[in-house]
Amino acid sequence: MSEDVLFYLFYNCPGEVYQVAAANELYSRDWRYHKSLGVWLTRSQYGGVKEHTATYEKGSYNVFDPVQWRKVGFFFELVFF
Structure with a gap:
């Protein structure tokens, strides 16, 4: 599918x-669901994770935007809770 x-x-x-x-x-x-943002994201195959610790990870991600109905590339920091 x-x-x-x-x-x-x-x-x-x-x-x-x-x-x-x-x-x-x-x-x-x-794909992982970000509860606060209400979107799905996955690590980008181009760039990927640049920095990873026990509490956060920085890198390139693909985010599915349900409003525009498309995948959008972003570079940001994910903080683990």
């Missing part, structure tokens, strides 16, 4: 089994 279909199911079937199944499949494909 394509990532577009998985994102569609996740964002358009809240509280349904389809949302959970889509989330599980995205997770298995190395």
